[in-house]
């Protein structure tokens with residue numbers, strides 16, 4: 001029992017009526033995010049809405065992302081998958097965090113590769129959101145390099161307020177755009 005198989009009674013995911021249209025960029029959920037923010041050491045990953053409850057994202061592997069010489073670090077690749085999967089939140093208008101992420105590294109990913117990622121929600125059961133993702137080399141139809149299955153757990157904004165370091169939480173709470181985003185996601189009619 002991996003915890004990644006939807007239980008009996010799980011339902012199809014629902015795309016929120018106000019979700020961005022397919023092809024629209026999703027933007028960063030937080031400007032200091034390692035995955036999607038504008039951090040100089042981050043991934044600089046940009047995701048777009050797909051059909052249904054799916055997203056696509058591109059990420060270029062840089063020299064700062066190496067593990068072995070000339071090859072991407074597995075943890076960086078897992079982070080890119082995690083970020084892409086996290087972007088699914090936008091389409092459901094829920095805030096959820098990664099509970100479990102299982103990654104298959106299918107082939108090595110050289111520095112300079114443009115990695116094309118795709119993620120989708122497969123099922124929902126209460127607060128549990130079951131998803132999968134894949135990463136391909138060079139183009140959306142390129143050779144498969146990564147596969148992942150994940151379980152995200154829905155949380156309230158309080159999850160961050162109660163657990164995040166005060167310095168960053170205070171700054172986020174003082175930023176009207178950040179608060180508006182967080183609250184819009186939390187209210188999921």
Ligand SMILES: CCCCC/C=C\C/C=C\C/C=C\C/C=C\CCCC(=O)SCCNC(=O)CCNC(=O)[C@H](O)C(C)(C)COP(=O)(O)OP(=O)(O)OC[C@H]1O[C@@H](n2cnc3c(N)ncnc32)[C@H](O)[C@@H]1OP(=O)(O)O
Nearest residue numbers: 003029082083086096097098099100153160172173179182
């Ligand atoms: C104004 C301030 C604004 C701040 C917010 C700003 C913007 C917000 C927008 C988006 C931000 C959202 C996410 C970040 C985005 C992208 C980054 C990519 C995503 C990540 O990188 S995010 C970081 C890594 N992530 C964590 O930092 C989680 C640490 N963790 C916990 O915080 C808890 O662990 C939690 C909350 C996961 C659960 O805790 P909990 O107490 O709420 O719930 P509980 O334990 O009862 O679990 C409920 C049901 O899930 C099952 N379950 C739980 N965990 C499981 C596991 N691992 N495997 C299998 N099943 C599992 C249970 O078995 C139970 O199942 P059942 O209901 O069937 O019994």
